Amino acid sequence: MSGFDSDRYSFSLTTFSPSGKLGQIDHALAAVNNGSTSIGIKSHDGIVLVTERKLKSALIDKDSIKKVQILADNVGCVYSGIGADSAVLVRSGRKNGEVYRRQFGENPGVDTVAKDLTAKMQSYTQSGGVRPFGCSLLVGGVDPAGPSLWQVDPSGSSIRWKATAIGKNSRTCKTFLEKRVTPDLSLDDAVKIALLSLKEVFDGLLKAEHCEVGIISTEDGLFRKMTDAEVTEQLDGLE
């Protein structure tokens, strides 16, 4: 990065250990695993993103917390890990989406949005004076190739999933998902399975105020967040 004193910040803080590991990235992944659970499921006609929104105090104005965010008309995301870091990525993802649209005259594919994010995340593992991002994102959307769900990690790697969970209790969630997710799921089914999965690992009674749900359907290709009323309806309909 230019502008820095050549001695003090020119070297990367992420360096290899003799065994070939990048310690900072592993620690970043640990930060992700400390974060609240986020789940993403791909159905044949859409994507659902769900996250736990547990407030540290009843005094916090719940509506000000936004974990499920829109990145573009047809793409949304959710994070697990450090919220402040995710805000930087969301802002960058949104801008890159618009830059692509202005340059090429069409919406970027979900994979392009995900890959632009990974490029940014990777650059913070190999630049002077910065640390990796302390969050993983689940990026879901619909493009002409259909619905797709991507996980982007602090290392800068991206994986496309049929269904996955990140954050604490992700292992339990993934086991739950492995049993329930099938290729012929509808978006409605996927929403129910995602909420059931969250319910499994949630400490207490799961209500609409404790989670955020974002969906995108191939019908209109527009990402939106479910209202509290809609989430309550879904939760009531479970089991």
Next chain:
Amino acid sequence: MPKQDTPQQVLAGLTSKNQFTKTGTTICGVICKNGVVLGADTRSTAGDIVMDKNCEKIHYIAPNIYCCGAGTAADTEYTTELISSQCKLHRYRTDRDTRVATAKTMLTRHLFQYQGHVSAALVLGGVDVLGPHLHTIYPHGSTDTLPFVAMGSGSLAAISMLEQGDADHQGWRPNMEVEEAVDLVKRAIHAGIFNDMGSGSNVDICVITKDEAGKVAADYRRNTDIANPRKYRRDVPYKLPSTRLVEVNGDMDM
């Protein structure tokens, strides 16, 4: 026979005089009850030649804001697209609908930065939380805020309709019903189409209103009035012996 340029000479003249595509144009806007109505003609010219008989001069800025553009076609197109993109990012960031004042400020800052070299004269209209708004924006970056406006080479014809009306119709008055305002705008654009050489063809209208529930909706009425239809036309396209007819272009009416 009057002396006429060959096509090659015309093209040479165009490039040497640097007659890039301008919108000639009649554009206007009015404030009505609960909203704004924008109108535009559809002729785009390069010098004396009509380049596009049915171009779109009402540009999208935001779901609740549209902008008519006169001046250099590329300048109006790219400037409005740029600000529209910036407004979208602003919406994501603030989680609120775009305000007309925001779009106005972004446009004027951009135009002032280019000291008038970006030849875009705009009529910006929209409805936001604070109500309906209508502005004109000049290429150097100055603005007017008025209840009715017109820009472009046909603006004199249009403004006379808005200001005074004619023998059978009134001009603008406060609190007009939406469809009355649409009618007024159509007459203003007509005045430009028939009395200004730089304007012609059809009328495009955009109606932006807020209902009692507070929801803002924009109704983009493309070619709401085909004022200059093609008079003579073959019923059936010319059949070339060995060419397969794939599709008939409906725009042959223009």
